[in-house]
Amino acid sequence: MTPKRRTTCLRPPAPIRAMAGNSQSLWRLGTGRDIDCAVDRIAGIVNVTPDSFYDGGRHDSVAAAVAHGLRLAQEGADILDVGGESTRPGAAPVPDAAEIARVVPVIAALTRARPDLPVSVDTYRAGCAAAALQAGAVIVNDVSACTFDPGLLELVAERRPGYVLMHSLGRPDVMQRDPRYDDVVAEILAFFEEKLAMLVRAGLPEDHVVLDPGIGFGKLPEHNLAILRHLDRFAVLGRPIYLGLSNKSFFGSLLALPVTERGEATAVASALCAGKGARIHRVHDVAMVKTALRLAASLAA
Numbered sequence: 001m002t003p004k005r006r007t008t009c010l011r012p013p014a015p016i017r018a019m020a021g022n023s024q025s026l027w028r029l030g031t032g033r034d035i036d037c038a039v040d041r042i043a044g045i046v047n048v049t050p051d052s053f054y055d056g057g058r059h060d061s062v063a064a065a066v067a068h069g070l071r072l073a074q075e076g077a078d079i080l081d082v083g084g085e086s087t088r089p090g091a092a093p094v095p096d097a098a099e100i101a102r103v104v105p106v107i108a109a110l111t112r113a114r115p116d117l118p119v120s121v122d123t124y125r126a127g128c129a130a131a132a133l134q135a136g137a138v139i140v141n142d143v144s145a146c147t148f149d150p151g152l153l154e155l156v157a158e159r160r161p162g163y164v165l166m167h168s169l170g171r172p173d174v175m176q177r178d179p180r181y182d183d184v185v186a187e188i189l190a191f192f193e194e195k196l197a198m199l200v201r202a203g204l205p206e207d208h209v210v211l212d213p214g215i216g217f218g219k220l221p222e223h224n225l226a227i228l229r230h231l232d233r234f235a236v237l238g239r240p241i242y243l244g245l246s247n248k249s250f251f252g253s254l255l256a257l258p259v260t261e262r263g264e265a266t267a268v269a270s271a272l273c274a275g276k277g278a279r280i281h282r283v284h285d286v287a288m289v290k291t292a293l294r295l296a297a298s299l300a301a
Contacts, residue, residue, distance in 0.1 A: 024238040027280075028207045029118060029138040030160040035078065037210070037240035037279040040293045043079040043120065043141075044072030044286045045246065046110075048102040049086050066109045073114055075286040079139065080114075082106050082132075083122030087143050087172045087217075099128045104135045111136030118162070126151030133159055141282075143168050143217065145195045157203035164242050165199070165209050167191050169218025179218040185230045188213050192237055210280060212242040221253040228269070231276040245269050246283040263288055271296035 025038040035041060046069040048062075069080045084102030085094045103121055110119050120139035121132035126149050129140045139162035146153040148171065156163050167188045169175045181187050192211050200206050211234060213227045234241050247262040255265055263285050270281045271292040283289045 024235075025240065025279075026207060027162055027210055027240055028205065029162040030208060031138045033118065033138070035118065035162070035280075039279075040274050040297065041078040041280045042076060042286050042290055042293070043081045043242075043280055043282040044069065044075070044077030045282060045284050046072070046080055046082045046106065047086075048082060048084050048106050062105045062109065065106045066113070069106070069110045070113060072286045073117055076290045077117070077286045079118045079120055079280070080110055081120040081122050081139075081141055081282060082110070082137070083141075084128070085123070087122075092173055093171070096125055096127050099123065099125065100131045103128065104131050107132050107137050108135040120162070120164070124148040124152060126155045129155055130159075133161055138162060139164065141212075142166060143172075143214070145191075146198070153198070153202050156199070160204060160208055163199070163204060163209050164212050165192065165195055166212035166217065166242075167214040172217075175218040179220060179223065181223060184219070184223045184226050185233055188227065189234065189237070192234070196237070196239070206239065210240045210242040211237060212244060212282075215243065215245055216248045216250060221250040224248070224250045225254075228273055228276070231273055231278060235277050240279040241277050242280040242282065243270070243273055243278040244282040245273070246285070246289075267292035275300060 025036060027035040027037055029035065046065055048065045072080060082103050084099040107119050107121060118139060119137045120141045121129060121137040122141045123129050123132065124142050124144035129152060140156055141164040142152060143166050145165055169179050196206060196209060199209060213234065215224050215227065231241065246266050247259055251257050251262040251265045252259065257265060266283060266285065267288045270283065270289050274293055274296050281289055281293070
């Protein structure tokens with residue numbers, strides 16, 4: 001029988017420090033470029049995988065993935081996030097060489113075609129991240145907070161790309177086995193505080209980091225809702241919030257929507273969360289979410 005799992009509630013320092021000035025709106029990428037997160041930004045998802053939960057197999061050739069990424073750019077994506085291994089709940093890992101073979105040609109082609117557009121690699125492996133950065137990526141989107149491959153911490157500290165620090169409970173194949181929290185928001189805040197300190201000690205400046213609370217990564221629907229309801233609490237950490245809501249399973253739990261019919265829910269939720277401080281929205285349908293974000297911004301002005 002699988003033992004029940006729960007998190008350890010780390011007590012955040014009091015008070016949690018916030019960065020001064022407008023630095024919390026800037027995301028530095030280590031290439032002489034910044035992303036100004038004072039306005040909403042969209043990261044378009046380019047999955048080069050056969051088994052991702054929403055679009056697995058649709059763009060699993062280099063040509064199809066590149067065409068898809070360029071289409072997302074035309075729709076208004078500010079970042080293209082390229083991944084070669086599914087991180088859906090229950091997903092099994094792929095060999096390092098296979099992940100590299102999937103993502104590197106796509107990243108190289110996208111950066112040649114759109115040198116103005118930052119490209120991100122969705123990986124937790126140091127080897128894949130290094131190859132992707134060499135191919136032109138300027139952001140590492142890591143679901144593991146540098147825990148699955150310790151070499152990744154050394155790499156990002158040395159290369160200083162933009163870095164997405166995400167909260168999760170273990171690897172994708174086990175993270176949904178009875179996750180428990182005493183206070184999910186407080187525990188994620190403490191996690192971010194600890195990991196930000198780790199990254200800075202290693203040599204990655206804090207202004208290179210954005211924070212992703214990891215919707216659906218070791219969370220039940222009630223945990224996801226608590227995070228989204230209290231998203232504004234993460235502002236105390238002084239870094240932009242990166243949010244991956246797109247077509248997630250909790251929309252199915254809440255609204256009885258199949259995975260192919262969650263686009264409108266994603267757009268509405270993204271717009272609502274923008275009002276609570278989310279600044280980078282990682283989505284499949286760039287055009288729909290961009291429209292929702294523009295409307296929300298206009299109504300809030």
